[in-house]
Amino acid sequence: xRANCWMGKQNVEVVDVPDPKILNSRDAIVKISxxxxxxxxxxxxxxxxxxxxxxxVLGHEFMGEVVEVGERVGNLRVGDRVVVPFPIACxxxxxxxRGQYSVCENSNPNAPLxxxxxxxxxxxxxxxxxxxxxxxxxxxxxxxxxxxxVGPIKIENGLPDESVLFLSDIFPTGYMGADMCDISPGDxxxxxxxxxxxxxxxxxxxxxxxxxxIAIDRFDYRLRIAxxxxxxxxxxxxxxxxxxxxxxxxxxGRGPDACIDAVxxxxxxxxxxxxxxxxxxxVTKAETDRPHALREAILACRNGGVxxxxxxxxxxxxxxxxGAVMNRSLRLRAGQCHVxxxxxPLLERIQxxxxxxxFVITHRIPLNDAPLGxxxxxxxxxxxxxxxxxx
Amino acid sequence: MSPNESRAAITVNRPVAxxxxxxxxxxxxxxxxxxxxxVRDLGAGRSRWRQTGESGAAIxxxxxxxxxxxxxxxAWRSREGSEIESSGEVTFTAAPGGRGTEVRAAVQQPKGGxxxxxxxxxxxxxxxxQVRDDLRRFKQLLETGEVVRSEASPEGTSARNxxxxxxxxxxxx
Numbered sequence: 001x002r003a004n005c006w007m008g009k010q011n012v013e014v015v016d017v018p019d020p021k022i023l024n025s026r027d028a029i030v031k032i033s034x035x036x037x038x039x040x041x042x043x044x045x046x047x048x049x050x051x052x053x054x055x056x057v058l059g060h061e062f063m064g065e066v067v068e069v070g071e072r073v074g075n076l077r078v079g080d081r082v083v084v085p086f087p088i089a090c091x092x093x094x095x096x097x098r099g100q101y102s103v104c105e106n107s108n109p110n111a112p113l114x115x116x117x118x119x120x121x122x123x124x125x126x127x128x129x130x131x132x133x134x135x136x137x138x139x140x141x142x143x144x145x146x147x148x149x150v151g152p153i154k155i156e157n158g159l160p161d162e163s164v165l166f167l168s169d170i171f172p173t174g175y176m177g178a179d180m181c182d183i184s185p186g187d188x189x190x191x192x193x194x195x196x197x198x199x200x201x202x203x204x205x206x207x208x209x210x211x212x213x214i215a216i217d218r219f220d221y222r223l224r225i226a227x228x229x230x231x232x233x234x235x236x237x238x239x240x241x242x243x244x245x246x247x248x249x250x251x252x253g254r255g256p257d258a259c260i261d262a263v264x265x266x267x268x269x270x271x272x273x274x275x276x277x278x279x280x281x282x283v284t285k286a287e288t289d290r291p292h293a294l295r296e297a298i299l300a301c302r303n304g305g306v307x308x309x310x311x312x313x314x315x316x317x318x319x320x321x322x323g324a325v326m327n328r329s330l331r332l333r334a335g336q337c338h339v340x341x342x343x344x345p346l347l348e349r350i351q352x353x354x355x356x357x358x359f360v361i362t363h364r365i366p367l368n369d370a371p372l373g374x375x376x377x378x379x380x381x382x383x384x385x386x387x388x389x390x391x
Numbered sequence: 392m393s394p395n396e397s398r399a400a401i402t403v404n405r406p407v408a409x410x411x412x413x414x415x416x417x418x419x420x421x422x423x424x425x426x427x428x429x430v431r432d433l434g435a436g437r438s439r440w441r442q443t444g445e446s447g448a449a450i451x452x453x454x455x456x457x458x459x460x461x462x463x464x465x466a467w468r469s470r471e472g473s474e475i476e477s478s479g480e481v482t483f484t485a486a487p488g489g490r491g492t493e494v495r496a497a498v499q500q501p502k503g504g505x506x507x508x509x510x511x512x513x514x515x516x517x518x519x520x521q522v523r524d525d526l527r528r529f530k531q532l533l534e535t536g537e538v539v540r541s542e543a544s545p546e547g548t549s550a551r552n553x554x555x556x557x558x559x560x561x562x563x564x
Contacts, residue, residue, distance in 0.1 A: 003560070020561040023540040053543070055558030072536065092534045094404050094490060106531050109544040112520060113553055124541065127559065134543020134559045144561070146539065 002391065003057045003140035004370035009047035010378075014368050017057065020136065020144035025072040028148030030082060032064040034161040035138045035367070037377050037387045038086075038169060039195045040312045043265060044128070045374050048288065049314050051113055051131040060086035060126040061168040062138025063161060066148075073149045082152035084145050085339035086169045088124040088135065091150035095123075102336035107146065108133045117315050122336060139370055141391040153343040162358035163350055165388065166200070171357045172342035174200025174262065175207075177310035179342075180333035181258035183208045190214040190247060190256035190300065191232075192293040194222040196360045196386045197310060198262035202230040203355055205260070214250060216243055218268065221383050229359040238270050247300045255302035264311025265289035281318055288315035298324050298332075309334035360386040367391040396499045399523035403530045404491040411462045411483045413533055414494075423528035423538070425521070425549060442475070450474050476500070494529070498522050520550035 003017045020029055038061050043049050063083040066076050076082065088108075089101035096104050104123035108114060111121035113131040124146075127137015136143065145152060155164050174197045181189060189205040191198050194217035205213045214234040215226035226232040236246045247256060269275035269292040278290035297307050298321050307330055325332055349355055362385045365373050373387040403410050413419055417438045421427040428449060431439040436456035444450035452473035458466035458480070468478035479498040486493050498521075527548045528538050538547035543556045 001561075005558075005560070018561040018563050020542075021564070023542070023545065023562075024537055026535070026537075053556065053558045055560055057558075057560055090531075090535045090539070092404065093530075094402075097404070106535050106539055109539050109541050109548045110553065110556075111527065111548060112524070112550055124539075130543050130553075130556055130559065134541045134556055136542050136559045136561055144542070146541075147535075 001141035002367060003136070004059065004367065005054075006044060006052050006056045006058055007054055010045055012045065012058065012371050012374050014370050017136075017140070020142050022068060022070045023144065024146055025070040026147050026149050027070040028066050028073055028076055028145045028152070029068040030062070030064040030084060030138075030143050030145055030152075031067045032062050032138055032141060032143060032391050033081075034063055034165045035059050035140075035389050035391070036061040036165060036168075037139070037370070037373050037389070039197060039377075040128070040264070041374070042378050043312060043314065045378060046266065048265060048282070049129050049131075050117065050288075051110075051129045053130060056127065056129075056134075057136035057140055058127045059137030059139030060128055061165065061170065062126075062143060063155070063165050063168060064143075066152075067142070069148065075149050076152065076154070081155045083155060083164050083167045083343070084126070084138065084143070085151045085153075085167075085172075085343065086125055086128075087122075087336060087339055088126065088133065088146050089150055089340055090147050096150075099338055099341045100335075101338045101340040110134050125336070139367065139389065141367070151340060153347060155347075157351065159350065160358075162361060162388065163356055164347065166196075166357040166360070167339075167343055167346055167350075169337065169339065170196045170360070170386075171200045171346055172339045173197050173310050173337040174202075175204040175342055175346060176335065176337045177201040177260045177262060177308050178204035178208050178210075180308040180335070181205065181208075181260065181306045183210050183258065185209045186211045187257040188212040188214070188251055188254075189258045189260065190216060190297070191260045191262055192216045192267075192297055193262035193264075193311060194219070194226040194232075194235075195262065198260075199226060199230040199360050199385070200357070201260045201262050201310065202226055202232050205258075206231045207349070207354065212250075214247065214256065218270070219380055222385060225360070225385060242270075243296055244300055251302070255300050255305065257302055258306040258308060259297035259301045261294045261297045261307070261309045261311045263293035265291070265313045267292035267294075267311075278318065287318040289313045289317045291317040291320065295319065295321055298330060301328075301330055304329045304331075306331045306333060310337065312336075361388055363387040365389055396497055397519040397522045398495070398497045399519055399526050400493065400495040401523075401526040401530050402486055402491050402493050403533050405533050407462050407483050407485050407492045410492040410494065410533060411465075414481060414483075414529070415459070415465060419532075423532055424525050425528070425546075437470075440469075444474070452477075494526060496522050496526055524548045524550050
């Protein structure tokens with residue numbers, strides 16, 4: 001089959017690889033109908049996530065048709081149409097029982113690698129480094145889906161791929177970013193990053209009762225989508241305005257009740273010297289992550305508010321304003337999304353017409369053009385916000 | 392802890408009696424002890440273990456139970472004169488709050504121990520990764536029914552394979 005593989009820094013190639021086969025009795029094989037490039041794939045593309053190997057099949061946002069099931073998969077049949085959550089979860093460990101699927105205790109066979117960097121291991125993730133399992137991803141014609149009796153959600157009502165594909169990651173991830181804010185009616189929520197996850201964090205904060213949502217980015221076309229499609233009430237272009245000053249003004253000195261970091265480890269800073277400081281540390285491996293957005297979110301947040309982190313961080317950050325967190329009673333929430341928990345309620349919101357996640361799509365390309373898709377998405381060319389691919 | 396002892400611990404989300412019974416059945420041991428190829432129950436607390444030796448050839452040796460307290464503890468040792476000198480102990484304790492079973496293992500392997508132990512020692516300093524990997528597979532078997540495999544780690548969790556993983560691509564037909 002054809003698959004998009006990581007070949008090195010800023011180098012992906014669509015090549016022929018063997019077809020997947022069942023390795024565990026709770027596996028299913030899915031013939032992929034739609035797949036997407038995630039912002040977090042760009043961290044892999046830029047070589048910033050350790051333990052990638054040349055030839056790794058990428059992709060963790062995918063859906064398709066079940067073509068084979070292992071003997072212990074009782075809930076799916078050949079022909080079923082499914083969306084697959086990006087974290088792999090067994091459903092039986094204590095983390096899964098608590099609903100914390102992205103920290104499943106059993107789904108990462110390479111847990112010892114993750115433990116070296118993270119202390120303990122989170123769940124395995126499709127197409128996202130050897131440290132997170134060494135599972136081939138879904139930017140391919142087919143994928144093996146472990147624990148298929150736990151993860152995939154059946155789509156039975158004829159909704160188009162484009163409306164449900166993002167249940168795999170970015171819609172629930174943005175939604176969890178807002179969910180972790182414990183929003184009360186009247187709250188003001190600020191969202192750093194108007195990429196796809198940021199757009200869904202904005203839309204979700206409104207669904208959950210926020211009165212004002214402020215979008216922060218440096219690309220006007222993304223801020224425009226945030227306003228027109230996701231429903232942001234205010235925008236800040238941080239290359240034109242100081243974010244902290246603008247938030248001070250917008251909230252009359254209180255700060256937002258909740259701040260969502262939907263940027264993660266490759267943030268940019270409008271002051272080039274500060275950007276250079278973290279960029280140099282990242283390149284020299286003195287820190288793995290550039291946490292500008294996170295620092296700002298912490299400094300901006302109102303006293304006693306919530307800072308919610310759904311942007312991806314890989315390892316270590318520098319100059320972390322812990323004094324602000326402690327002295328101002330901030331609550332720091334974070335996590336890879338526990339997608340399984342949100343699949344059913346968010347599918348219901350889509351079916352009910354409350355949201356159509358396809359609004360983020362700007363580019364539709366064949367899988368064979370994946371290298372071009374990565375390049376366009378990385379460089380924000382051609383108004384790119386979200387690339388979906390069809391094998 | 393003696394210089395050649397490796398220890399590890401894990402919590403299994405199943406009741407103590409079930410966890411103990413699974414380990415106590417020697418036929419199950421090769422399903423999670425990576426180096427073990429097979430075990431034959433000889434009765435009366437004795438069994439014959441077959442595992443891969445340092446040269447790659449299989450080595451057989453007899454093992455006897457040295458202690459067994461139902462739902463609490465199992466200990467074993469290779470019989471005197473065996474090619475591999477090995478002993479170990481596993482304890483089972485109910486976790487606080489009734490949240491499963493705490494399993495603690497200690498294994499002594501003075502010499503031999505095979506390439507796997509040597510490789511693990513290089514990675515880890517004392518080889519405790521090997522014991523930890525074995526416990527992780529044990530937990531997977533009890534909680535999910537089988538050893539979890541990825542295309543990069545088709546044999547399941549294995550410290551010795553981490554350094555030389557294949558790419559995350561489907562296995563050749």
